Amino acid sequence: MDAALRPYDIGSTQWYVLYQLAHHGPTMQRDLLRMLQIERATLSIVVGALVRKGLVEQVPDTIDRRQKRLQMTVAGTKLWGELPDLTFIRSVAFDGIDQAEIATAIKVLQTATGRLDELLRQGTDT
């Protein structure tokens, strides 16, 4: 993804933010957190980069002024239209592999990461 996006000076996480805004419209920054599964501080940096480049606007909510609503600018919408389709990456990686084996791989990884998340969660709380 990074290699494909490099010509556009966009990183993969920045791409995910744009994807979200392009497909689901303006979004609260706090809601993006849950969608992208990253930390507040990280998202702050990523959004900052997009704002700096003029691709995204950050508007404080009128009701809850702590929260910020993110929306694409005209320049952002234009760039999004020019970005290449990245689904070919998934095709290259997985096309032709047995569907059942992919399902097994997903199950194994979800189990493992779930257990590790749980382990971390406990370690943090205690």
Place this chain on the structure above:
Amino acid sequence: MDAALRPYDIGSTQWYVLYQLAHHGPTMQRDLLRMLQIERATLSIVVGALVRKGLVEQVPDTIDRRQKRLQMTVAGTKLWGELPDLTFIRSVAFDGIDQAEIATAIKVLQTATGRLDELLRQGTDT
């Protein structure tokens, strides 16, 4: 890994370098590159951190003075002895999962990453 190593101010890649030196003795920095599968520049930073902390020594080779031999210092060996055993992480993640399913997951992921590596390799050469 990072959570377990944090009390010792050691990152996971730094741990891998120490592991290598602890188990296989002094190693040329260029050989570590292949073992850790990271870029020259990245390893340079990681090794720099270890040298700065006095855990590893970087000695220019007498025959080829470009190359640098890495070896643990006394302080490094001491710290290595104090680090916790990290194999519990693998146990937490995978214990009890069907061995055949794990093998399938590994196969799927190796195929996918292999294909993507190949794709990147071509893109870089052209």
Place this chain on the structure above:
DNA sequence: GATTTTTTGTTTGCTAGCTAGCATAATTGT
């Protein structure tokens, strides 16, 4: 109604990855 706690976002400082470009040393070609 005033105080405390929680939520949201930012900043700072770290690890770790990358590319590009540089210097130096070694090797290869002519």
Place this chain on the structure above:
DNA sequence: ACAATTATGCTAGCTAGCAAACAAAAAATC
């Protein structure tokens, strides 16, 4: 023997992750 190429490592500048500490606003408590 000298010139050109290759190999090794470093620095600079970037993305992206994290934790800790902070400010501001909102919500909860007393």
